[in-house]
Structures are given as C-alpha cells and as structure tokens.
Amino acid sequence: MFQALLWQLPLAAALWPKPHIYTTGSTTVVVNPSTYSFQAVATTPELEDAFVRYRSLFFPHSTSPAPQALDAGLVVDIFDTKADLILGADESYTLDINLDGTSVVAAKTVWGALRALESLSQLVDFNFSTGQYSFSGIPVHIEDAPRFPHRGILIDSGRHFESVPQVKAFLDSMAYAKMNVLHWHLTEDESFPIASRSFPELPQKGAYSDFEQYTWEDIAEVVKYARMRGIRVIPEFDMPGHSTSWRNSHPEIFAEGCLSQSSRGAFDPANNQTFSFLEAALKDWSALFPDGFLHLGSDEVPASCWNNTKDLAWMKTMGFSNSSDVFNYFVNQMAGISQKLGRQTIFWDEAFLSAKPPQDAVIQNWHDASLMQKIVDAGYRAIYSSNGGYTNGWYLDGLKATWENMYVLEPLTNISSDKAHLVIGGEGCMWGETVDPSDLEFTVWPRAAAIAERLWSDPSANSTAEAEPRLQRFRCQLLARGVHSGVVGGQGRDAPPGPGSCVQKPKVLAQGEQSVFI
C-alpha cells in the first residue's frame, strides 16, 4: 500500500491528452526553480499571463518569491503573435526538452504555445526526498496538434447558477485537459441569470434570486479569463423552447397557447415583435461575447404552444401546414439575425431533423450518434455530443456513462473521409438539473478527460487499458492543482471507495518489483 511510484516510464509517455508524436531519452536533469526563466522571442498578453500561471504549476512547492537573476529555462517562439482565438486557430506546437534542462517551444500561434506549456507542466517531476525538481527521460521531443478544432464542455447556468469563482476554476480545469470551448448554456425555462443592457427586466424578473445573476462585467471577466487560457466562450440562448424564464418579463412575445404559470413557454413566431426583440437582445450580448459563433438552442420545442387560434390563423397566411414549418421559419429567422450580427449559428440537432437551417449552420448532435453521418452528408458541420442513452454518450449528467464508455466513442464513426472535415469536434454536456457549484467539478472530472483525449489525440489511442494509468496520473495532477476530480472508475460522481492513494488502486511494490503501470 505504500510508496507506489505513480509512473515509471518516461513522463512524456504519461501526458494527458496523449501527444501525437514523442520521443524520449534516458537522462534526468535537475532544474532550479529560483533561476528557471520563461522567455518569449515575441510575446502576447496571453503568453505573459500564462508564464506567471505556469511558473507555479511547474514549481508548486516553491514558496520563494519571483527570482531576480534568471538562468536559462524555457524559450517560446511564436510565429504569428496576432493570430486570434477562433474555430480552427492553429494549436500545434513542438516541444523540446534538452539535455541541459532547457526547453524550446515553437508554435504558430500563442494558442499552440499555451498547449505546449500545459504539456511541459505535466513533465516536471518533484522529488520529495531531495526537494528537487527535474526533467527525466530526456531529451524529449514532442510534435503535437489537436485532431479536432472544437473541444468543449457545456455547463448549464440556467438550471443552477454557477458562481463566477466556480466558472473560473472550471476554466482552469478545462485548460489542463487542453479543451478550448466553454459552451455556456445561460438561459433556461427555470432561470435567466445574465444581465441585459437593453432589457434589464429579463434577469430582474427571470433570475432565481437576488443572488444568482451575472453582471455585465462578471461575464466580460469570465470571457477574458477564458481567452487567457485559450478557451472560446460560446453563449447559448436556448429558444424557441427552454425559454420560459424570459416570459416573466416579456409575455407579449410568447405563444398564447402557453402563457400560464404552469406551462413551459415558447416564443411566438407569428409576432414580428418577437424577432425584433430577440435581435435587440442578441445585439447587446454580441458586444459581450466576441466569439464568431452563437448557439441558439432549438431543442425540445413545445410546439403545441403554437396550437392556438392566433398562431393557426397566422400559419394559414404563411402557407405553413404544421409545427415543423413554424419551427423551420423560426430557425431561419434566427439564423438570419445571427448572420446580421456577424455570427455563425449552432443549433441542436432538432434544427436538422425538423427544419432546414442555412447551410453554414453547425448542428450539435445530442440524439443518437448515428445522426452524425446524416448531418455531414447533408453538408452541415457537426459537433458530436450524443447522449448515448445516458450510458454510452458524452452527456456527463448520465452518471452511468463511465470514462471508459466515453473514451471509446468515435465522432467519425461511419463518416466518409471526404466529409470528415465537417465534424468540427465534440462536447461533453454537463446539464445542470442536479449540478451546481457543490458538485460540478466532481461530476465532470475525470470523465471529461476521456472526451478531451478523444478529441485531441490520434484515433489510434483507443485502449482503455493503456489510458487508465495515464488518466489516474492526470487525476492526481488535477487534485494537486485543486481541481475536485472524482475517482477514475465506476460511475460518475462516485465517492472514493475507501482509504487510498489518488489512484485509488495502489499496489504494494516489493523491492525491485516493477510498477503495476508498466
């Protein structure tokens, strides 16, 4: 039970997610945290911020103040310091750790440099006996780049409010797994937590309480914090359903069929005021969320709300024969507004199943994964996040979906190679019915790490047996950094089964015995 080495192979073989190409040597060199330098050939604000952050992640036990006289350490060379954080931004990097302990990162953009810093931080070893930091298994050479450009997690601040400190901590944890999209499901039937400059009454009447709201500045701060970590924030304003909380202040744009307190509401497409209102509200928020994408929901529409005298009359004048026609109209109106605001639109897969959005829309698959093929065959870009019956999908609220089940899922299943580029990535979806700041991280991690590796690494990385010890080490690193990751194995949100190491299944190593992980 004692003194298990968590890893005995060269550490470069332990990285999570697994890099595409790496070679290792057999030398160990001690590095001095007091003189180790972080230098940029040409810098950016994000890189400078990361240098400060990663100094304490490299050297967590050092309590000395920032050193005065710096020696050689890390040099980061970025080719294009102006590259913006957008879908498809180049995140590739090469990383070399030399025999003298110095390192060189070369990256096309700062976003790639951030991923390199994360890799390098996972390679710093600390020896409690000597008190020394070192790089082992060097020289190390890594060539790495993500497999998919969109690697996200959805959090749901409409069903439970997630406080700003919690969201920031969550962004930290995402960066450790090299994820790059926070899909922020902000509004729901249940609550409307986000400030609106044009319509302040939306949160005033739609938030859960006088505690559970985001100010304009709160959101701006989160977006900036995310950018510093190379994470895009894509806001979702779910509509025309999942929108009941808007009705508290604006019943006039809701379908008459569902105006009672007890019913779930739906926006009224028969009312031109609906679209002018939504355009004004979204225009406001587009100043707050600089990302090029806007998620406009469109799942689980309570179409029966439109089954009322006024809407039926309007449908007749429009030549619409059923609620799918109405839904299609709504989706296309909203895509048009989004385009006017300079945004591309993401919809849940109902917008593909029951409507025909513009060809530049992105469809997020949450129903059966077999739909992915149909979406891309129809020429749409697709995001993989099938719920897989809450057991074999990427819905993190499916507590029976183990990390192993999540790990073996493959977004390109049955996708022809000429369509593969249309699959832009995937997301783990942490729906908020039973998740609030108390258990968010505990429910997401470590399972979302399986998703992160599937989306980053070579598809040949598909053995859960090979992955498990790496994932256990990654979990230990998450805990060491203050992330509240649950245990590796079992269901989501399982408590540790009994006393034990962070790997939970430590094995007693007899004298000379090889590590269980080899």
Place this chain on the structure above:
Amino acid sequence: MFQALLWQLPLAAALWPKPHIYTTGSTTVVVNPSTYSFQAVATTPELEDAFVRYRSLFFPHSTSPAPQALDAGLVVDIFDTKADLILGADESYTLDINLDGTSVVAAKTVWGALRALESLSQLVDFNFSTGQYSFSGIPVHIEDAPRFPHRGILIDSGRHFESVPQVKAFLDSMAYAKMNVLHWHLTEDESFPIASRSFPELPQKGAYSDFEQYTWEDIAEVVKYARMRGIRVIPEFDMPGHSTSWRNSHPEIFAEGCLSQSSRGAFDPANNQTFSFLEAALKDWSALFPDGFLHLGSDEVPASCWNNTKDLAWMKTMGFSNSSDVFNYFVNQMAGISQKLGRQTIFWDEAFLSAKPPQDAVIQNWHDASLMQKIVDAGYRAIYSSNGGYTNGWYLDGLKATWENMYVLEPLTNISSDKAHLVIGGEGCMWGETVDPSDLEFTVWPRAAAIAERLWSDPSANSTAEAEPRLQRFRCQLLARGVHSGVVGGQGRDAPPGPGSCVQKPKVLAQGEQSVFI
C-alpha cells in the same frame, strides 16, 4: 419559481453564525466600491492581509483596480495588536454601521477584528438592477463574541491526501463560519504524508506515492495561511495505534506482536528507543506547528499487539497487570514529551476511559456524548465531537447526520455550571475514508456550519426553523465565494434534487406577497 428575495428582514438578522447582540434600523445607504476605504488605527500583518481579502468579498462584482482616492469606509480599532493566536485569544468585537455607510469595528485583538470583517462582509448587499452596493437596515450595532474558544474541524490527510490548494480553500471556508481550529489528522495506518527533517524516511516509505506528500515548506505555508485567517492549526500524530505507516521505515519501535504487513501496528512501549525516537520526531515538527497544543491521538489502540513474549516480560518488570496499564504508561510518557516541547496535549477519550493522563491534558470526546460530564467532573478540559452513532453527532462522515441533528446538539448537556469552563469547545470530524479533494467541501458544508453556530452563538439560538433560512442564505454566500457547499437539508453529500435556486426550495412570490422566510 422566479425572483425570490433570499432575505427580507434587515440583513443583520441573517448573519451566520448569529451574533450575540444586534440592533438594526430601517435606512439603506449606497456605498461606492471605488472609494470605500479600509483603515486601521493600529495595524497588524494579519489585518492588512484581511483588508485585501475582504475588499473582494465585500465587492465581488467590482473589477476595478484598487482605488486611488479613498473616501470614508471602515475603520478598525484594535486595542492590543500584539495578542497572539492562542486558545482563548479574545475574539470579541463591536461593529457599527452608521447612517452614512461608514463602519467602525472595535476589537481587543486582531482575531476579533477578523470576525468583525466576516460579519460586515455578510451585510454588504448588491443590487443587480442598479449595479450598486449598499448597507440596508442601518444603523446596525453588533456586540459579539464566541461562546467557546475552540471551534474546529478535523480533516484526515492520512486516509486520503488533501492537496495544499484544497487545504487552503478549506481554511477560507472555515473562516467564513468563524471557526478557529484546523485539527489536522496528519498520519494514519494508511499513509504518512508529512515531511520530517530528522527522519525523512518516514514519508519516503510511508506516503501513498511520490505525489501525495507535504514538504516542510508546504506545511509552513498552510500554517501561515491559517493564521492570517485567525485559525490555529493543531497537528495530530495518532499513536500508539493508527500508526502503521510509520512501521514501513521504523519497524524497530513497533510491538513485535504486529510486525506483519497485514496487521495494524502499535508502537512498542517496552522499548525506550520508541520514546526517544518519537521525542526527536515531535521536536522537529514543533518548529513547524507553533500552536501550544499537540494532539497525540490514542484512540482505538490495537492492544493485542502487546500480547507477545517480549512485551509480557517487560510488563512483569514494570508491575503492569494488563494492557490498560501499558496504555496508561504510553499516554503519560507522551504527555511528558509534549510538555518538554512546551506543548499541552490533546488525547481522544480512550486516554480518559482506559488511562489517567496528566490533569492538564485535554480530552476529545468521540464516543457517546454522556462522557463529557465524566471528563469535566474528573477535572479535565474537554472537546465535544461525539459521533452520536453517526446520526446524532458531529462526525461529518456520518452522512445520515443532518445539519438539523448537528445543530440541536449541546456541548454543555448535563454539565454543571461550575464545570462549564472546562468545555473548551467542539469539532466536526471529517474522517477521510471516502473523502479526498474531490468531495471534501461538499461533505463538510453546509453541515459544519450548524456546528459553527452552536459553538459561536448564544445557546438560545436553537430553533432549526429560525436557523434554516439563514443557513440557506449562508450557503448561497458560500457558493458565491466558490465554496462547494452541498444543499441545506437531507443527508450529507446529497446532490441538488433538481433545478433550482441555491436555496433549493424557492417559492414564487406573488405581487406584494411576503417572503417565505419571514
């Protein structure tokens, strides 16, 4: 479901823990975060640190940099800036919020001033509609002091390693509840995570892994961090049982009866080397833990380990007739060592039940609470932390122990008034079998808040109905500050039952309807 006010009485009536005396008015005054000043008549490092910390707790939505031109704000007047953080340090304070929004704190020591800052921070209101901070229900006058001087939580880093960032975050959360003792159960049968300067082999061979150890500097940093928050750190080195992890490196001081890998070990009192070794080890750590108290365990001793030829022969020479005599000898030897090191000793209640420690020892009650009376009647000081059958006690690993059950327990039950001063306080015990950084905060909070109030507030505060809305508001504040508190109600570690506010049971307020909390 929408827009419930979390509190409608004057906020001073919402404080957790409840202050002893408070009066409120009916005026509201806006305060400007950009110019609000924190000033000390005479200052200390801890107060200066707290001023920085509480500025962001007062004004969490302000992202402006520290203001240049300060206006009136808070003035703190400390009578004795030299008062050390010890058992019984004066934590009383008075707090006045005046009609112009300025505040005055008067405290005998900085430790009382820290409690006052926490109270004041819970009284700052933020209005999302106007973007303004305010004090309402003013003028406020508070006179407050803790009922018991020892208000603690035990965490168990021997069964699961708790990383330094997690322990620091935990200390933050304790300070929010005005708790002042971290009882750090550091070593266990399962692992030995703490550095030793004289015996580095202890963690080298006793820790779970090469990840799960505290360096000397890590511990020093935690102790300093705690002091800044007015929290004493009392280390526990459990012995002579619960010590198996020491045996990996030092089998020579263990009883021969339990030397096999599979058995739980016990120190060997027949061996003088045992005591010289333990004295040297404890002398080391006494430099690291400045507190005047040292906890030396003594619970659940596997006395059968002493039932071997060597120890039986030794017992005969000592005139000992049974293992209780041996245990008594061990306890008194260790109390003597502790005294040589300038420390008072705390023991678990077996040291009272089966031995007779020196009269200046403190006995921590974990068996039935009826023992408290016997402990103080015998003239010992006592700490209340009965497990209450894991349902009606202060063992936080008893998940069936609800906050209500914890709240109504009374440490002075059946204690005569002339002995009451011997009850120095109590502790919630968060044993670590199924708790690690993933679920520590989630399991402790909000239930430990019930303990915190019992130990701070007037004993007349004993209605769970009165306490519940205050506790819900306190939980919302914990979440807003990034503490992972579970829901109020139900068992420990319950996930939120469904979508909802941080209070989980929001009620729709009709126009003019009174708050559900009044």
